[in-house]
Amino acid sequence: MATTGKVNGTDLLVYVGGTAVTHSDSCSISMSMETRAASSKDSGGWREILEGARSWSIGCDAMVALDATYGIEDLWGLINSRTSVTLKFATSDASDRFFTGTGYLTNVDISAGQEDTATFTASFEGTGKLKHSTT
DSSP, X not given: OOXXXXXXXXXXXXXXXXXXXXXXXXXXXXXXXXXXXXXXXXXXXXXXXXXXXXXXXEEEEEEOOTTOSSSHHHHHHHHHHTOEEEEEEEOSOTTSOEEEEEEEEEEEEEEOXXXXXXXXXXXXXXXXXXXXXXX
């Protein structure tokens, strides 16, 4: 049954090629649209703009586990091979709406403080259309 009401952030995950990033503790999706200049002498000194190119990105923070189902080892492979992947920002409930598209892993940061759990941040940049769907 589809999720209703306000969504608990714990339920949202980043999926790479159909597998959720393991031990994730936060995730995000960002959508934006550039603008293009449209001011002229007829604008009376006011800036005018029109729509431009749209873009999107997905990111997640997770704990490093060397035996993760999908973790830092897999992400290293994406950076090393420069491979595009299918990304999905969704809950684990297959009947919920979700965002999906193709993107590239553009950044991975690993942090390992003394007597602290090692963590990483992964950033993906979308290429092409971001789709919003229920299937």
